Amino acid sequence: MAGLDVVVDGKPVESFTDAAEADEYAAEIPNARIVDGLRLPDRVLVELLEWVVELFGGGGGQHPPTSSGGSAAASPPPGRRGTGVSPSNSKGRRGFRVQLLGR
Secondary structure, three states: OOOEEEEEOOEEEEEEOOHHHHHHHHHOOOOEEEEEOOOOOHHHHHHHHHHHHHHHHHOOOOOOOOOOOOOOOOOOOOOOOOOOOOHHHHHHHHHHHHHHHHO
């Protein structure tokens, strides 16, 4: 879990790993607030943002690596007739055959 800092006037006064402990400590100090203790350099944040933009659509018309030509085919449009025999037709044919054989 990331560290949590209790900050007063922009300066961290104590760090915690448990949110409940940080809340309890901050409640005792006037004007205290809790901030995420994970600090990343600006260059790291910029690289992360560039990567996210590239991944999700800003990569000059390229798709994310998960898009591929190996996707499943789209479903056929509604109302298109298949090549198989429908259950109603097969029942009718069997019934007709039974009548012929029963004569």
